[in-house]
Amino acid sequence: MPAELRLIPCLADNYAVLLRDPVTEATAVVDVPEVAPVLAALEREDWTLTHILVTHHHTDHIAGVEALKERFGATVIGPKAEQDTIPGLDFAVVDGDPVAVGGLVGRVLETPGHTKGHIVFLFEGERLLFSGDTLFVMGCGRPFECAPPVLWESLARLRTLPDDISVYCGHEYTLANARFARSVDPDNAAVAARLEEIEALRAAGQPTLPTTIGAEKATNPFMRADDPELAARIGLAGAEPGAVFTELRALKNNFRG
Ligand SMILES: [Zn+2]
Numbered sequence: 535m536p537a538e539l540r541l542i543p544c545l546a547d548n549y550a551v552l553l554r555d556p557v558t559e560a561t562a563v564v565d566v567p568e569v570a571p572v573l574a575a576l577e578r579e580d581w582t583l584t585h586i587l588v589t590h591h592h593t594d595h596i597a598g599v600e601a602l603k604e605r606f607g608a609t610v611i612g613p614k615a616e617q618d619t620i621p622g623l624d625f626a627v628v629d630g631d632p633v634a635v636g637g638l639v640g641r642v643l644e645t646p647g648h649t650k651g652h653i654v655f656l657f658e659g660e661r662l663l664f665s666g667d668t669l670f671v672m673g674c675g676r677p678f679e680c681a682p683p684v685l686w687e688s689l690a691r692l693r694t695l696p697d698d699i700s701v702y703c704g705h706e707y708t709l710a711n712a713r714f715a716r717s718v719d720p721d722n723a724a725v726a727a728r729l730e731e732i733e734a735l736r737a738a739g740q741p742t743l744p745t746t747i748g749a750e751k752a753t754n755p756f757m758r759a760d761d762p763e764l765a766a767r768i769g770l771a772g773a774e775p776g777a778v779f780t781e782l783r784a785l786k787n788n789f790r791g
Pocket residue numbers: 590592595648667
């Protein structure tokens with residue numbers, strides 16, 4: 535039986551996601567920006583939380599971890615590199631470690647950049663990736679704790695995953711990301727078409743998640759820092775991908791689209 539998923543809007547623009555194995559009834563939440571909406575979703579479905587998966591230590595991803603752990607006795611799994619800043623961690627994991635939610639077995643990929651210890655959770659059998667603040671729909675996190683090229687390497691790694699992997703990320707930043715993508719990639723028909731779709735979804739109050747690795751490869755400028763045409767478009771013809779990525783990040787930070 536396929537995994538069950540519930541996307542839960544939290545705070546202003548965060549998402550938590552429930553991942554449930556219908557066979558064993560094991561249920562995980564990926565990141566906990568706040569308790570109430572996650573609890574409400576669990577109660578609505580009559581699901582019992584068994585696991586809490588944490589992508590990184592930022593408050594808007596861990597604020598509700600301890601309260602949910604206490605309430606359900608759930609097992610908390612998060613990055614070993616950030617174990618000192620994530621309260622309640624039961625299992626500190628590193629790259630390649632398996633993560634089981636009942637019969638759903640995923641693994642950890644380390645994707646440093648946004649934070650030094652950021653991890654993502656790949657459930658290859660379910661064709662699912664939980665990307666936290668590393669990869670957003672048509673964008674990426676800000677490299678707060680690492681040099682931008684470190685984040686580029688992490689995104690380049692995610693780009694090697696199969697195109698049909700669905701991606702759930704930590705924020706609804708898609709509309710601003712899509713407008714930025716169009717500004718640096720105005721001749722890309724896939725970007726233009728996707729911007730229209732996203733405008734319609736947001737106008738209807740709908741989330742833009744999930745995306746797919748394939749869609750990101752086609753429309754996310756931060757996944758294409760080694761594309762010579764994109765480099766030329768931002769005045770960096772022939773530059774290293776790390777330098778192109780750094781400039782894209784700087785342009786995005788200053789973008790007021
Ligand atoms: Zn963050």
